[in-house]
Amino acid sequence: MSIIGCESSGFHTLFTKAVYSKGVAESMVEQPILQMKDIRKTFGNVVALNNVSLSLNRKEVHGLLGGNGAGKTTLMNVLYGLYKPDAGDILLDGEKIQIRSPKDAISHKIGMVHQHFLQVDSFSVVENIVLGTPLANNPRLDLAPARKKIGQLAEHFGLEVETEARIEDLSMGIRQRVEILKALYRGVKILILDEPTTNLTPQEVDHLFHSLRAMVNAGMSVAFITHKLREVLSVCDRITVLRQGETVFTLGRSEADEETFVQAMVGEEMDVGDSLIFSRQRGDESQPAPAAAEPQPPTLRVQDVCVLNEAGLPAVDGCTFTAHQGEILGIAGVAGNGQLELAESIMGIRPLAAGEIIINDTPVSTAKTVDLLQDLVTYIPEDRLQDGYLPTATVAQNLILGFHRKPTYNRHGFLKRRAILQASAELISEYNIITQGPNDAAANLSGGNIQRVMIARALSYPSQLLLAHNPTRGLDIPSMEFVYRKLLARKESGQATLLISEDLDELLLMCDRIATLYRGKLVGLLKRADFDKYQIGRMMSGVTNGK
Amino acid sequence: MVNENAGRILGLDYRKIANQTIPYVAAVGAAFLAAGIFIALMGFDALKAYNTILFTSFKTTNGMVQTLLKFVPLVLQALAFTVPFAAGKFNIGGEGQLIVGAIGATGAGIIFSDLPAVLLLPLVILSGALFGAIWAAIPAWLLYRFNMNEILTTVLMNFISFSLIDYVATKVWRDPAAGHPTTIPIGQGGQLPLLISSPPLHAGLLIAIFVAVVIYIYTDKTSAGYELIATGANPKASRVYGINVPRIFILSLVLGGVLAGLSGAIEVSGSHHRLIEGLQSNYLLLGLIIGLIAKGNNLAVPFVALFIAILEVGASAMQRTMMIPGEMVFIVEALILVFVLLSDVVRRR
Structure with a gap:
């Protein structure tokens, strides 16, 4: 070392x-x-x-x-x-x-x-x-x-x-x-x-x-x-x-x-005394809301999953975990240890080399992304520009990506223009996206606002599982607070969230359990009561037999 | 943060419209100015030349009809480029697809020449569209299967089509009376009816307008068109959000082939009533210019196509009456494109 x-x-x-x-x-x-x-x-x-x-x-x-x-x-x-x-x-x-x-x-x-x-x-x-x-x-x-x-x-x-x-x-x-x-x-x-x-x-x-x-x-x-x-x-x-x-x-x-x-x-404008983000700094460990007392049924089950990267080498190497209803499960790790491949395999974007993924008792190992997006999973991708954004389209077109075939926005193959504009305007104001309106060119948005579009889109539709990969990257503090409250609201309503993040403070703040990914393997799973920043840090650098 | 009503009068966003139109007007003006200097340097009267270029189409019925007949293949060729372009794919094979579509239309028109118009005409038109689709499906398949660059393959398919039309017009259905490689005429029933008999204006115009409207609705109002645009904007993100990107690529290229094939069928069925080597003219190049000037916007394509058709007809008149080379207009068109593209760069600064 x-x-x-x-x-x-x-x-x-x-x-x-x-x-x-x-x-x-x-x-x-x-x-x-x-x-x-x-x-x-x-x-x-x-x-x-x-x-x-x-x-x-x-x-x-x-x-x-x-x-x-x-x-x-x-x-x-x-x-x-x-x-x-x-x-x-x-x-x-x-x-x-x-x-x-x-x-x-x-x-x-x-x-x-x-x-x-x-x-x-x-x-x-x-x-x-x-x-x-x-x-x-x-x-x-x-x-x-x-x-x-x-x-x-x-x-x-x-x-x-x-x-x-x-x-x-x-x-x-x-x-x-x-x-x-x-x-x-x-x-x-x-x-x-x-x-x-x-x-x-x-x-x-x-x-x-x-x-x-x-x-x-x-x-x-x-x-x-x-x-x-x-x-x-x-x-x-x-x-x-x-x-x-x-x-x-x-x-x-x-x-x-x-x-x-x-x-x-x-x-x-922001009340610091009441904020989630600074609650740990205040030594207030009771925030956020504690996990459900009784074990809840699992929403997501990942069993012995292996995923290959572009070079054909195992990027995810035999991962097994479950994310339960009403739980925020964190995945810690330094970037490039298989997080992206894990997320993409759950989303059906990348094929599994081995193992099985089950959502709500339905095997989805070979499911298509388009079917997973039907009320099962929503996704906040890590690389918003590459994996989530349509720069030459409008803000509204970005906000409906993935949901454009749902009845809310679509009738007999035609887009419901009015419904889309109205929903977009509501999302823009609720998520505080700074833009001239739904028809504004997406290229005019700043990085933080693009991230708000990613979040607004993922949270605009109810889903069994939210897969959020570095969701607060590029956001200012009130926006981070806003996202955290949204995640907690999901938790309270019994939905599952898989939070993959490189920000350890974020994971320690939000998660009920944290698993650490190192070179494609899960090297440890800690419950909230046992969270130890330095122990997770050691696991992040591959040392499993911590003191 | 939403400022919905800024710059709106009577529901029209006049600022947005102005923002989009001003660069065009400026580009056209700048192109004419630059080309005018050339014309003057060559010792001609630039103002008179422009008068001819711009107003020939409106002075006589004949000029008008000529313009509309030019408009038909131009708008279809431009759409054959802009539809795949919306999905981020470049179809530079509109020429070959036009030729093969024309061959398909001619073949159907000759083989089934005895059929009544009610059967033969749709057969001729649809056969042209189908052959254009097949010609575009080859590069699309090569893209899907071997990830071969569609720009390269669509261009190369053009060259194959040149030999193919030569073979068909000199060997298969050769018209021995013609001095130029030409086939025998298609059956009477395969000819498009005339809207005006003198000067003749065929119903291909209606087909072109109808197709342009359908394409606009498809790309702008439907979920399938949304997937096309999303794929063009960011294929990776589209895949992440469940869009079948390879299918969209193939679909867009084949649809481009349908449109180009259709333009070939209309040339045969409406204008020539037979296959003539060289009937593709320079429509591909003009189609690309139209598509690029319109920046891929399918609502703008018909208007730009009409404008270019006016210039083209004016150019022939200018060449006839003033002995200025018609290529001058090609320079103007190219300059318009350059200035439109430049205006983007300027605006970004």
Whole structure:
């Protein structure tokens, strides 16, 4: 195992408490290394950033907190030269600079690690890191000096990697280290991390935070984008909260309590005290509604199911589980461990290589998707753009996809135009989809709104089983809350939900039981009373004989 | 968040209509302007040339009829492209499907030449549609079975059809009196009736209008048409939501073949009453241009087709009266397409 040190959360808390107070104290005396002043950026009619300011001190981890659509990533993309701001200045060491491209940013010693890594899968770690940098011994590709430098950086900051390993063989956590090393190798002094904890196990998250602290202690500054409050509270020295493209405030970690940050993130309209999302943070374990006392009959039975991937290799390898009426069953796991193949086999999109799937005592192993969609299953696909969206159609046409043959929308083969428009208008308002109306072009919708279309569609029809794969990806906090309440309503009315998610916090919050998928196998099934984030984290990285 | 009534007067969304029309008008204007510069540089009177191109169709009954006769194959060829296009498939084989449809219609018209019109006419027309469907079914099957690119196979099928028509017109039913590869005429009963006798305008016009209306209803108002559009928008998502995507692909291509075959049958049954090598003219290319200018919108196709028919008839008149090469109009048509496509790019910025 590559995970070092901080295995227990107790140690971690102590460790961060010790350092953030020091960071704040130092920041008082020095001039900020970087200032962004009154940055404004619009996309068409949408104001993504409305005069946002940010100052980054030396030797601090600065959290950029906010829900989806708050403008965090846009602001950092401006800093990294990916977007040109409409107005505003960027000052480095008090001097105004122009950043027109990532190349400019790197020459100013600003580096960024994106949510999706841009790496050459078939190259080794060292080849990926040096790619695009001048080599001293050009044209001879002698990587020995680079290897040495990377080794030193890795050791110094706790970012151990095998420099000769091929990228495609590495876990997401290690690939992220490569991405960070890429920036460090280019000598950046300011490192931007965009949602770095997505797809990491809790252990890997702790390890990452440890490394960030080491970088800051070595004189760097880190800007850390996240929507997870707990993360900024545990690692950041100062926190800037953004909401709807505006700065709410910047405060030191110790200057405000959690409640203040939460309220700043979600705005005045949402009642934080009553919310599901923050119930665990409040230590309120009673939420959401407890599971039914008596065992309920199973809705979905998956027995010894094997599914092959495109390469003909087993992606799901002998999975057996049941999802019961009135239950939310969670499937945890790092992306790419067979979740998509499992979901698609249940939906009848991918054939089973072995095993059986039964819904409500009816074998559906060879059922067609079109028949499954007849009141049995609804589906929120993981990749909304590829698997769920019709970009060149209208919003209404998107909302009826899969239900277009049902009597609600169809009579004698003709579409019921009026019924479709009315149902679409209702879904648009209920699910708060921001669009000009049912006939608006689907291409005009933002990512979060497309996700709302996915959810509105899946929940617009009653079904025995809801198969939701990363349903809240790209949603802001009130929308996540909305989705969670919808899932709970299903549960209370006795319907089953299979929630496949890479967001462990989401699973811990919502599920009655959590099974963990690792390399196509279910490696553990925990009941709500036994939920342990770190144990699930170990299972996610393939360690089954947990302590 | 819904702003249903924004920009609506009398139930019409005038802003949307304006948004869609303005780029077209601008593109047509820009194309004429650009081509006008060429015409002037060649030493001709550009204004007079445009007067001829645009208004020949409206000056005489003959011009009008010529235009409508041009309109029939153009609208069918354009639909033969736009229907598969709606499902995301490219049928570039309308020419071959027209030729084979014409062969089918001619064959039926010659073999059963003694049948009365009430039997022979439907037989000729339907046989054309069927042969066009078969010709399109071959690329469709190759796509389904071997995942062969339909753009390639439909184009290549055109070349086979050239040899086929040559064989039929010179060997099978050759008319020895004709100097050009031509078959003997089909039976009297297989000829489309005339709507106007002088100048002759056959009833193929009604078939074309009827088909255009049916296709519009099919693609815009039915669940089957919805599946076509959904598949074109995103085949993977359509599959995930239960649509039989391979079937839609095949269906759309075969339907394209039916439409193109129909255009061939009407050419035989209405205009020539026999098979003539070269009867496909440049309808395929014009059909593609119409379909692309209409951006695949089946409601817009008939109107664009009519406009192109006007230009085509005007072009012949211009060539006759002013000695300006008729190809000039082809340049204008191509420029219109370029500017329509450009207007998309401009709008996106």
